[in-house]
Amino acid sequence: xxxxxxxxxGEILFENPDQNAKCVCMLGDVRLRGQTGVPAExxxxxxxxxxxxxNNTTHSGEIGTKKKVKRLLSFQRYxxxxxxxxxxxxxxxxxxxxxxYLGQARHMLSRVGMWDFDIFLFDRLTNGNSLVTLLCHLxxxxxxxxxxxxxxxxxxxxxxxxxxxxxxxxxYHNAVHAADVTQAMHCYLKEPKLASFLTPLDIMLGLLAAxxxxxxxxxxxxxxxxxxxxxxxxxxxxxxxLENHHWRSTIGMLRESRLLAHLPKEMTQDxxxxxxxxxxxxxxxxxxxxxxxxxxxxxxxxxxLEDAHDRHFMLQIALKCADIxxxxxxxxxxxxxxxxxxxxxxxxxxxxxKFELEISPLCNQQKDSIPSIQIGFMTYIVEPLFREWARFxxxxxxxxxxxxxxxxxxxxxxxxxxxxxxxxxxxxxGGPDHAGPGTEQEEQTVTGGxxx
Numbered sequence: 001x002x003x004x005x006x007x008x009x010g011e012i013l014f015e016n017p018d019q020n021a022k023c024v025c026m027l028g029d030v031r032l033r034g035q036t037g038v039p040a041e042x043x044x045x046x047x048x049x050x051x052x053x054x055n056n057t058t059h060s061g062e063i064g065t066k067k068k069v070k071r072l073l074s075f076q077r078y079x080x081x082x083x084x085x086x087x088x089x090x091x092x093x094x095x096x097x098x099x100x101y102l103g104q105a106r107h108m109l110s111r112v113g114m115w116d117f118d119i120f121l122f123d124r125l126t127n128g129n130s131l132v133t134l135l136c137h138l139x140x141x142x143x144x145x146x147x148x149x150x151x152x153x154x155x156x157x158x159x160x161x162x163x164x165x166x167x168x169x170x171x172y173h174n175a176v177h178a179a180d181v182t183q184a185m186h187c188y189l190k191e192p193k194l195a196s197f198l199t200p201l202d203i204m205l206g207l208l209a210a211x212x213x214x215x216x217x218x219x220x221x222x223x224x225x226x227x228x229x230x231x232x233x234x235x236x237x238x239x240x241x242l243e244n245h246h247w248r249s250t251i252g253m254l255r256e257s258r259l260l261a262h263l264p265k266e267m268t269q270d271x272x273x274x275x276x277x278x279x280x281x282x283x284x285x286x287x288x289x290x291x292x293x294x295x296x297x298x299x300x301x302x303x304x305l306e307d308a309h310d311r312h313f314m315l316q317i318a319l320k321c322a323d324i325x326x327x328x329x330x331x332x333x334x335x336x337x338x339x340x341x342x343x344x345x346x347x348x349x350x351x352x353x354k355f356e357l358e359i360s361p362l363c364n365q366q367k368d369s370i371p372s373i374q375i376g377f378m379t380y381i382v383e384p385l386f387r388e389w390a391r392f393x394x395x396x397x398x399x400x401x402x403x404x405x406x407x408x409x410x411x412x413x414x415x416x417x418x419x420x421x422x423x424x425x426x427x428x429x430g431g432p433d434h435a436g437p438g439t440e441q442e443e444q445t446v447t448g449g450x451x452x
Contacts, residue, residue, distance in 0.1 A: 131175045212275075329409075
């Protein structure tokens with residue numbers, strides 16, 4: 001296999017006889033500008049936050065020299081490159097699994113449209129390849145491979161890129177979360193009020209955005225990146241920092257894989273822009289903006305799903321619902337997701353405390369209990385959005401099922417709240433019970449970080 005080294009941005013290009021190429025990008029803080037004109041980021045911009053560097057710079061307010069930042073942020077790309085150069089395959093392919101597990105995974109895929117789909121079990125059955133396996137199946141069942149004339153090998157390569165750029169060490173923002181959101185999005189795309197109007201492009205955009213909406217998430221929230229003067233916060237001027245990075249990273253992988261290279265330039269431009277619009281809509285700080293627009297449309301009865309603009313808006317709403325649908329799952333799965341996201345919050349709080357930073361809202365394990373976090377999240381974020389989604393769907397069976405689970409799960413957390421249910425068995429009083437009407441300040445506290 002020939003290896004060609006380029007001066008540009010530390011990129012390494014691998015070419016093999018069948019002309020399938022893989023780019024291993026080593027400098028995470030460099031952006032590309034391709035022919036379509038939309039800036040794309042290198043993958044792996046922050047495989048983790050290097051708190052040794054943070055510790056040296058918190059008081060100075062600077063993240064360090066450009067050279068230091070590049071050396072810090074190149075670790076993940078260097079690691080992948082060195083493994084490839086040594087001939088080590090990073091991930092075991094699905095076909096190496098025991099046939100019994102494959103059979104169970106295939107059986108689960110036959111029920112992928114059911115709301116009780118267990119993504120944790122599916123991830124185990126696919127040996128950690130739930131996102132790749134799910135997307136390959138959904139692209140096939142929706143006829144997207146045939147419609148867009150996609151090369152299956154190239155599609156698989158792209159999906160592996162996406163899956164590997166999620167950080168498995170994150171308790172919540174990992175590839176399993178992406179697979180869970182994608183499965184929920186698939187369910188929403190099947191809602192009768194929406195499905196009959198969707199084009200193949202709409203479906204592909206919805207699934208791709210769901211799969212990549214949190215790619216390369218560092219396990220800390222936007223306020224953390226801002227107060228540590230992270231280069232991405234500076235790059236995006238403290239506005240939708242993570243969502244912009246997820247979008248630009250996705251564009252980088254699409255171009256790197258050349259998945260859509262055979263499509264007309266105008267079409268790929270449109271796909272990249274619409275993916276950005278969808279992923280940026282998942283910013284929890286824009287919740288009221290989208291909820292207000294949805295309420296207005298439903299009140300005025302002026303949604304025209306024959307119109308591409310209105311369809312795109314409802315895809316944004318569907319993705320927002322899919323992203324925060326955990327409280328609407330059955331209790332066993334919902335509880336597990338809740339514990340995972342709070343564990344991620346608490347880890348951030350521990351790091352902030354360790355480096356003498358102000359602890360972010362919801363991240364103090366001594367004050368913010370899991371029940372209080374979840375009750376507040378359900379009250380101020382989940383319930384208002386899913387009530388309007390149910391209005392849009394005409395109270396479909398799925399919507400009624402989700403609202404039923406939501407009410408049950410909220411009651412479960414209320415019953416646990418007096419017990420001061422905490423991680424690591426820590427004591428102390430919990431946060432306020434957000435079950436009743438609350439103040440605007442309380443709602444802002446709930447939306448201060450990433451969605452639980």
